[in-house]
Every structure is written in C-alpha cells, then in structure tokens.
Amino acid sequence: MRYDVLLFDLDDTLLDFGMTEHNAFRLLFEEYGLPNGFDDYLGSYKTISKVLWDDLEKGRTTLAELKVERFKRLFTEHALNIDPIVFGQKYIENLGKEVHMIAGVEEMFANLKNFRIGLLTNGFKDAQHARVNGSALKNLFEVIITSEETGFQKPQKEIFAYALEKLQISDPSRVLMIGDSLTSDIQGGNNFGIDTCWFNPNRKLNHLDIQPTFEIHSWNQLAEIVNTKVLEVKL
Structure with a gap:
C-alpha cells in the first residue's frame, strides 16, 4: 500500500529558514540602530533558541513563552535595553515577509x-x-x-x-x-x-x-x- x-x-x-532568519534579524537590528547586531548577537541567539526549541519539543515550555524568552535571555546576556516582547513581535512580522x-x-x-x-x-x-x-x-x-x-x-x-x-x-x-x-x-x-x-x-x-x-x-x-x-x- x-x-x-x-x-x-x-x-x-x-x-x-536560514535565509529567512538572516534577513529578518538583519533588518530588525538595523531598525533598532544596531547595524552590526546580526553579526554580534546571532551566535548567542542560536544557542539560546536551540535550547528553547528543544524544550518545546519535550513539552518543557510553550510557544508563547519561547517567543519572548529567547530575546529576554539574549538581551540580558548582552546588556541590551530592548523590550523582548515588542522585539519578538516585530521579529515574527519580519519572518512573514521572507520567502525563500x-x-x-x-x-x-x-x-x-x-x-x-x-x-x-x-x-x-x-x-x-x-x-x-x-x-x-x-x-x-x-x-x-x-x-x-x-x-x-x-x-x-x-x-x-x-x-x-x-x-x-x-x-x-x-x-x-x-x-x-x-x-x-x-x-x-x-x-x-x-x-x-x-x-x-x-x-x-x-x-x-x-x-x-x-x-x-x-x-x-x-x-x-x-x-x-x-x-x-x-x-
């Protein structure tokens, strides 16, 4: 059968998704006045994000929590004064504009x-x-x-x-x-x-x-x- x-x-x-993520991040960091943000923070973000997505697959977190927590941890690690809730929502909007x-x-x-x-x-x-x-x-x-x-x-x-x-x-x-x-x-x-x-x-x-x-x-x-x-x- x-x-x-x-x-x-x-x-x-x-x-x-790699290209989608690259463009969405680059444009968003530029909007926040951080033109080098993609190069400066992507490595940290990927490490944080992998942990949280693994937690999601194992039922240890929710998608709503992941949406904010990944940026909260990133901004804390790099001492950036950025609202993770607002940034997270804008990131989702940027992702939606990228088709590769x-x-x-x-x-x-x-x-x-x-x-x-x-x-x-x-x-x-x-x-x-x-x-x-x-x-x-x-x-x-x-x-x-x-x-x-x-x-x-x-x-x-x-x-x-x-x-x-x-x-x-x-x-x-x-x-x-x-x-x-x-x-x-x-x-x-x-x-x-x-x-x-x-x-x-x-x-x-x-x-x-x-x-x-x-x-x-x-x-x-x-x-x-x-x-x-x-x-x-x-x-």
Missing part, C-alpha cells in the same frame, strides 16, 4: 499528481501563513496546521491526530510525513504511527535512535517513493 495523503514540514523542508524556496520544491510538487497535501509546522501562525501566501505554495495545501493554533507541537501525537481529523482520515497507513527534522518530523510521525520520509539534502549522519521509513537527498526522489502506487479510494 502507498499513500494518498502527504504531510509536509515547512522550515528547511520547503522554505529556507528550497531548490527543487516547485518541480517536486508539479510531479505529484492525485495527492492530498497538508502542511504541519511548529512555527508561528502569522509568520507561517504569510510566508506560504507569499510563495508559489499558495493554494497548494488542503490544510495548514501550526503548533500555535493547535496548542501542540511535533513530535507530540496530538498535532498529528489534529491533522488527520481535519483531513477526515481514519487510516494512518495512507499518510506520509515528510520533513528535515529527525526529532520533530520523523519522531513525531513515528510516535503517531504514520510512515515518514527524512529530507536530508546535506546527507547528515543519523546518530539518533530515530529511524525514518524513507530517506531522500533531493526532491526528485520523493516522486519515486509516492508514485509507486497511489491509493484508488479517497475518503
């Missing part, structure tokens, strides 16, 4: 026929919807589900249950989760009991006890997996 429902992650799967498609994505979707397509992201609602709507991905997804809207995040089972309920899918064997993160996308799919495909263009070694059903290194490989047999019945 193969799949007729494909769930995609967004950041670093379909859209380049990963190579091969448009061609990949052009080669996918007769599939139901959904988006499942741990990002912030306003930023993620704005980026999708500003891209060639607009109108592609049957559902766009963010962790901010559901109150759950990958790898929690609940966000996958929410997605399948929205799609009115009762048979998880029809669904394939596709994303770049082993700990979020792949672990989440494994937790819920759906097949997974790890998008790994840089051919990173997997040192974790998390095994995807498939691994691909370029988008043209996905069609080879999902087009093998498409389910005839659509519920």
Whole structure:
C-alpha cells in the first residue's frame, strides 16, 4: 500500500529558514540602530533558541513563552535595553515577509499528481501563513496546521491526530510525513504511527535512535517513493 495523503514540514523542508532568519534579524537590528547586531548577537541567539526549541519539543515550555524568552535571555546576556516582547513581535512580522524556496520544491510538487497535501509546522501562525501566501505554495495545501493554533507541537501525537481529523482520515497507513527534522518530523510521525520520509539534502549522519521509513537527498526522489502506487479510494 502507498499513500494518498502527504504531510509536509515547512522550515528547511520547503522554505529556507536560514535565509529567512538572516534577513529578518538583519533588518530588525538595523531598525533598532544596531547595524552590526546580526553579526554580534546571532551566535548567542542560536544557542539560546536551540535550547528553547528543544524544550518545546519535550513539552518543557510553550510557544508563547519561547517567543519572548529567547530575546529576554539574549538581551540580558548582552546588556541590551530592548523590550523582548515588542522585539519578538516585530521579529515574527519580519519572518512573514521572507520567502525563500528550497531548490527543487516547485518541480517536486508539479510531479505529484492525485495527492492530498497538508502542511504541519511548529512555527508561528502569522509568520507561517504569510510566508506560504507569499510563495508559489499558495493554494497548494488542503490544510495548514501550526503548533500555535493547535496548542501542540511535533513530535507530540496530538498535532498529528489534529491533522488527520481535519483531513477526515481514519487510516494512518495512507499518510506520509515528510520533513528535515529527525526529532520533530520523523519522531513525531513515528510516535503517531504514520510512515515518514527524512529530507536530508546535506546527507547528515543519523546518530539518533530515530529511524525514518524513507530517506531522500533531493526532491526528485520523493516522486519515486509516492508514485509507486497511489491509493484508488479517497475518503
């Protein structure tokens, strides 16, 4: 049996988040009169942010707390007199203006026929919807589900249950989760009991006890997996 429902992650799967983050930060620090802020503070920010996103995946913090706390810690570390609440909101707004498609994505979707397509992201609602709507991905997804809207995040089972309920899918064997993160996308799919495909263009070694059903290194490989047999019945 193969799949007729494909769930995609967004950041670093379909859209380049590194470029998005770079531009959003650079412009925001310039607005605050810190033209060198990106170079001066990005290293600290990435360290702080990784800890908090890991905490989010493990249920130790919430997305609302993360939104402010990452900048609160950054500004405390560097003795900057900036309101983390205001800065955090402006950062989200800047993220929403940045759309950078990963190579091969448009061609990949052009080669996918007769599939139901959904988006499942741990990002912030306003930023993620704005980026999708500003891209060639607009109108592609049957559902766009963010962790901010559901109150759950990958790898929690609940966000996958929410997605399948929205799609009115009762048979998880029809669904394939596709994303770049082993700990979020792949672990989440494994937790819920759906097949997974790890998008790994840089051919990173997997040192974790998390095994995807498939691994691909370029988008043209996905069609080879999902087009093998498409389910005839659509519920």
